Amino acid sequence: MAKNTYKQDEALEEPFDIKHLLRASSYIKKYMKRMILAIVLSGIGGAFGYIAPMIIQRALDIAIPDKNMQLLFTLVGVLIGIYVVSVVFTTIRSRIMVDVSQNIIYDIRKDLFEHLQELPFQYYDDRPHGKILIRVVNYVNSVSDMLSNGLINIVLECFNLLFIVIFMFMVDVQMALVVLCGVPVLAVFMFWIKNKQRKAWQAVSNKNSNLNAYLQENIVGARITQIFAREDENAEIFDELSKDCRRTWNTAVRYSNLVWPGIDSISVCVRAAIFLFGLVIFGQGNKSLGTIVAISSYASYFWQPIMNLGNIFNNFINNIAYLERIFETIDEPVTVKDAEDAVPMPKIRGKVTFDHVQFAYDDTKTILKDVSFTVNPGESVALVGPTGAGKSTIVNLISRFYNVNGGRVLIDDQDISRVTIHSLRSQMGIMMQDSFIFSGTIEDNIRYGKLDATREEIVKASKIVCADEFITKMKDGYDTEVRERGSMLSQGQKQLISFARTLLSDPAVLILDEATSSIDVQTEKALQTGLNAMLEGRTSFIIAHRLSTIRNCDKIMYIDAGGIMETGTHEELMAKKGYYYRLYTAQLDDIQTAG
Ligand SMILES: Nc1ncnc2c1ncn2[C@@H]1O[C@H](COP(=O)(O)OP(=O)(O)OP(=O)(O)O)[C@@H](O)[C@H]1O
Known part of the structure; x- marks a missing residue:
């Protein structure tokens, strides 16, 4: 997903690209045997079902006129048998397919989730989380249905169509040709309506995704909304997004509602043609009543597979776009990952070195310019400085949440980009x-x-x-x-x-980024003993705006303008009367004024 917001629709109208489908085949390979079994069961069940009109033809043309009760009962028995076989086979097929489809959902979600867990902070910074959720939940559901039921249904519907045509021709060639005359009309109608329908459903999907993104943002930010009394403005935005959903949904449903009446009209015309040709044009008495009824039944069956194939085609186009979005997420580069020759980080002693480090989150601004420092094992270091100076950025680089653009970050003289991330982070304690x-x-x-x-x-x-x-x-x-x-x-x-x-x-290295900001002064004083015990023997980096809490640190670094402006103990920096001194005295003044 490129950088995106709730206001932007995602591009879903992609040209059909078979490579996504081929790639997706890896998810269905292991269920292939079960899917083939489902196809065979459905094929047998379907074929049995299509024999029914031929049996009715025999009943109407032979058993009833001849008053042959034995034949009639046999035919009725066969009809019941066909029905039972169809139902049993269809039920087994449904069970198999529910299972396969759920397994595919599980496999894709697992891959997506595992990948999402590895993606760097930057990925989550740039996208609405609601849109990521909709990929993992909705798109995966839809795609798995296409990969399981969709593929099987294509095969089955093609078989269905073939069976129906064969049986029609077995009953009567001339009448079968009359039915087939309706196909070009249907094809034109289907092409038109399905195109409209597909675009309409894509619009629905997009608007739902936008609504989801906005909703998610608002649930997380509900407190801020209420603090700033932004309820009305937010409700208006939500209202607009909901209206978009309603509008696109109504349009999509309108097209969908046109499909059956359209097909029904064509079907009625074809059936009227069957009776017209059967009873009048081919000459009275040339076609038996049983033939006309049987062909008429086949004609009514005929449209269903065509209609289903149209739906499957539409779903395919939509789902290929969803599939592309899913693969896009799975392919999102894990920019912060283990180097190929990465080795596990040995037990950390705690020496931390920044060696001419350069860093920028994006092309617009360099945050750290040539930063170098060394912290010895067991030392506590406080990072202070104005807001937005880059304090959190420095500690994020120690844990390798981002890669540096230049220079090196070393722990115990080992470049952290050469060790495995897990072995590094599992020895770090980070409190935000x-x-x-x-x-x-x-x-x-x-x-x-x-x-x-x-x-x-x-x-x-x-x-x-x-x-x-x-x-x-x-x-x-x-x-x-x-x-x-x-x-x-x-x-x-x-x-x-x-x-x-x-x-x-x-942890061997402890990072406290504004970790005590919400603790009241009294508790903080009590906590200080615990905190001291915690700092004992560990290298620690502490970011705190309340300067009273970092006075006892071994080293204080004043960060600003992309670099370290001052380093020293509290006493040294106070004596220097530089940046730190001004910051500290300003804070003291504030406290005294407030007091
Ligand atoms: N994910 C990000 N993408 C782009 N820019 C970022 C990102 N995170 C921080 N920045 C920018 O980097 C700069 C340094 O941010 P950082 O969070 O390190 O500052 P800080 O000194 O910790 O500030 P504060 O004291 O307010 O927490 C800021 O200008 C900020 O706008």
């Missing part, structure tokens, strides 16, 4: 300002840091970071269910849980 809480219990959330941790280890970590006190006050303690995103917890509580989670993972 927005502490993400998953649905589940508090214990589950803390255990996220170490999946095999015991309850004792969890409680111990919580005690160190001062989370135990508020957790044990809750009715169910560590077993308290926190709803999605931890909506029942305060920001500070979420951060404390996050601290416990990080401590449990026992």
